[in-house]
Amino acid sequence: AQTVTQSQPEMSVQEAETVTLSCTYDTSESDYYLFWYKQPPSRQMILVIRQEAYKQQNATENRFSVNFQKAAKSFSLKISDSQLGDAAMYFCAYRSARVSVGGATNKLIFGTGTLLAVQP
């Protein structure tokens, strides 16, 4: 079974600085998707960025980028120029790309989350 591990329960960063959140995963599959979700105090789950395992290029979305190391099964999130609004819980998630009898296995497997505080 696949697992996702986030080893940093809490992180803190100064406004305008850069912070990196860690995520590792375990899978025997070769084709899958990885995601970072943000959950602010409103508790809404918001997709931050996605990465397809077959792509070597790291995904980037404005101030958010990932460092995807497939061999090491590592998927870290870098937030540049941190803003107060970035303060939230961040979850790393894995989704298989395998097509099963019932259709693509779309279920997301989540890590335990990293609570990010942004200091003014």
Place this chain on the structure above:
Amino acid sequence: DAGVIQSPRHEVTEMGQEVTLRCKPISGHDYLFWYRQTMMRGLELLIYFNNNVPIDDSGMPEDRFSAKMPNASFSNLKIQPSEPRDSAVYFCASSSSSSTMNTEAFFGQGTRLTVV
């Protein structure tokens, strides 16, 4: 589209009562998921449906929990009888398998359930 809609946003009930949580997925999505979030266990997948059919309910904690999806636009999760340890935030999410680009799940705002 209004996104995934869950109701109610908050529910407080007494132990032993039946609780029903509701979800309307995004129109056109063929997958629907129910997750539970607690401080101790994080986000747990309870059950998911594909084209209204339950695919995997191995995450449903006990027989007190049941979920149905009578049509493509509605699902409910029932707890009967409820217990204090069921207190959590319950999320519904939906996704589509029709596009390789939109691989993520879209979440509702969750229902915070408190059983006293």
